[in-house]
Amino acid sequence: MLRIIKHLLPLFIVQFFTWLALFSLWIYATPVITKYIFNTTDAESGAFENGTTWVGICFAFYSTLAAILAFTIPVLTKRYSKYKLHAVALLIGSIGLLLIYCFKNQYLLLISFAFIGIGWSSISNIPYSIVSDIAPENKMTTYFAVFNFSIVIPQITAAFLLGFLTRHYFSGQTNLTILTGGAAMLVAAIIMFFVKEKAAE
DSSP, X not given: OHHHHHHHHHHHHHHHHHHHHHHHHHHHHHHHIIIIISOOOOTTXXXXXXXXXXXXXXXXXXXXXXXXXXXXXXXXHHHSOHHHHHHHHHHHHHHHHHHXXXXXXXXXXXXXXXXXXXXXXXXXXXXXXXXXXXXXXXXXXXXXXHXXXXXXXXXXXXHHHHHHXXXXXXXXXXXXXXXXXXXXXXXXXXXXXXXXXXXXX
């Protein structure tokens, strides 16, 4: 088990910062967009309802875009390194998250979520492809079982850390929480640029 973790450790670190960023988006997108784009915190108001509807539209937009772009990944990985492609996608995704802090117009948010969609397309495909490349055939199931912890651990961390930061350091300003998520994904992208390709053991 420890040998497998050691083999996957660089990717684990990338995954930690990546998923921490994603959870910051999934947890705080609604309070950020309703408060800073639709200018309301009143859950009973029409503006709040419009804000939550727009969150749903943005999420559907980036998910659909990611699904479409997923068809291009096998083509791109034949020409370029999976590691570098994933690093670039994470960089683009981080820009999308960081721009949420800057944009005050609901339609401009679609630019942010387009970038996030590019990142999500890679996140939901390339890391698993990398694991299948480096895992010995007779240990493939074990490698993927261990790799799943790279999602579970940041999920648990996000549940405690993001709320703590928002309450005690950001004074409840949830847009700073998503900004932190953008910074986390940027860190993931930078690390990914330096991860060396590995062959199966």
